Amino acid sequence: MDFLLSLLEFAFGRQEQVLEALAQHAGYVVSVLVTAGVFAIVTGIVTRRNQLARELALSIASVFLTIPSLALFVIFIPLVGLGFAPSFIALFLYSLLPILRNTITGLDGIDPGVLESAKGMGLSPLQVLLRVELPLAWPVILAGIRVSSMLIVGIAAIATLVAGGGLGDFIKSGLARLPLPNSLEAIWLGTILCLLLALVIDLILQAARLATISKGIR
């Protein structure tokens, strides 16, 4: 109880700092989801008909996910310096696999009869893609985006190590000052805010799911 009180006191004592870190963290999530989402979906669409290209794309995306996250944040520093850029690149690479994989799975899972009739009625290849394939694969793609979003919220805490800001700042400073006063509070604050952010983003994506998926395939 005492700890909870001192945690609240700690948080409200530096509201500005908290809001800034939260905004940075959320900024990573949004910018990475949008760019990686578009990139992975386009890559999935382009490569899916070619066995070789598609396997290659999937293996490359898997490799990114197996590189230790700490290393992935650091290796881009010589190229792009410190701060937002190396963090963004690392998170971008991390979030590709779930979206790419689900895009390919979703497009593969479409009933061939539906595609045959779409072509047979005279939809052009682009119309088939935009009006039939993507809407039908969307629930699966969106599930991939959700997995990636959770991944990013967690891993974005590492950005602090390359001076990228975010909620990781609290965790890092707490760790550095352990066991001085307010160090545990800082660690807990960073962690709890990450969880809350993850929850809010999940709710938003859930709402997007209901809003963008046709009742016919829900």
Place this chain on the structure above:
Amino acid sequence: MSEPLIRLESVSKSYGSGAEPAVKKLTLEVEKGEVLVLVGPSGCGKSTTLRLINRLIEPTSGKIFLNGEDVTDVDPSELRRKIGYVIQQVGLFPHRTIAENIATVPRLLGWDKAKIESRIDEMLELVSMDPETYRDRYPKELSGGQAQRVGVARALAADPDVLLMDEPFGAIDPITRDRLQNEFLRLQQELKKTIVFVTHDIDEAIKMGNRIAILREGSEIAQLDTPEAILSHPADEFVESFLGSGAILKGLTLKKVRDIDLHQVPTLTAPVARDQALQALQDSPDQVAVLLDDKEQPTRWIDEKALNRTSQPIEKSGRPVTVNLQPEDTLQDALTTMLQSSVGMAVVTDRKGKYLGCCTIESLAKLIMSEG
């Protein structure tokens, strides 16, 4: 004959250089307003042939004419909007409502909204589905038979001259299939579309086709003729074996009850006295008489035994007449009814149920013999 609506001119399709072509130098003409059925064993290339017509498959060589115009070098998507296409898997868009599904081609063609809306209702009514009920439903809420009705409605929405159908009723249970086939024949009488219909089921081919092309490997035409001609004069052993042993029985679906000379048994109109009934039966070579009610509708089969056995009123003796044939029924229906009937005959009535006469095995046999 006028210019055929669809003409394939020595069209070939081969996959890879070494393999046998799926379609080998096929020349085929489809007349305006006819149903041409392509039938053959699986793998004979009949579906490939169908898909060559709307260029879902590009021919390796040869030419395809639609309305006298070479379609081998027009834009395939534009071409397909002018040709209805119905497939076994139906392929309705699951994320679109029934109305949106039907509106697909009209929208592609840029019809205006009001016209599309009224067309959707018209199409649903055409395939006997209530627009109020079904417009806003999704395909997952439909049964297989209903889905294919919508499939047909969607294919006809932009009023194409040509309809290509690839085993449209293949995945539907036998009872519903029979009903859809009959409805389709009724529709076709009204619409007079030019239809190419693919099936592997020779019975369906005989029922649906104005002409039938029996295909063997490589989409080679073994015989192309009317169902009657193919049944009575199969061109070779392949056709004969494909027709199977029951060619005569299959022919029964082509003839109607009205082609038969009806047999007249004694009729009694209720109320009638017992000895009057006995007298009528003794005067006639037949063993049974038909009892009619006051509207001349047949109600019971009466024979001497039934009259002697019971002291009940005559309206309750003998056996009830359960099934009536009508002149539009096929001879196959007639045969089934006769075999099921207790007296080996079937009663024929007009549409209102008024008695016309009886159909007997002998009269059926006589008709088949005279064809022979």
